[in-house]
Structures are given as C-alpha cells and as structure tokens.
Amino acid sequence: MTMNTELLDILVCPKCKGDVALKPAGDGLACDSCKVVYPVKDDIPIMLVDQAVPEKEWTGSK
Numbered sequence: 001m002t003m004n005t006e007l008l009d010i011l012v013c014p015k016c017k018g019d020v021a022l023k024p025a026g027d028g029l030a031c032d033s034c035k036v037v038y039p040v041k042d043d044i045p046i047m048l049v050d051q052a053v054p055e056k057e058w059t060g061s062k
Helices: 005-010
Strands: 019-023 028-031 036-041
Touching: none
Parallel strands: none
Antiparallel strands: 019 028, 028 036
C-alpha cells in the first residue's frame, strides 16, 4: 500500500483529534490515545468512529 504522506500528515483520529500512524502492514491507521485502528481499504482510510477496531482485536485487512 502506498498511502500519500501528505494525507498522513493531516489525518487525525476523528474521536480524540490525536495523531494516527500507519500500521506496518499498511492496512490501518492506529490512534495510540484511543487504542483503536481505523481500517484502510483500497488505499482509502475509513476514518469513522463506528468503524474503528480496538487495537487488541486488530487482525488487519482480510
């Protein structure tokens, strides 16, 4: 996955407005403050609070 670095620089967690970081596999954006991961599908980050997955339950994209 090739996420645009300019996009990554401006994206924030929609819940707490904290920074998000791309997961090593490139399949999600993690918020360390909320301990959730927002999935990335077809190179599009799904930044919806109700779509966030708790970090301990994150298994990556399928």
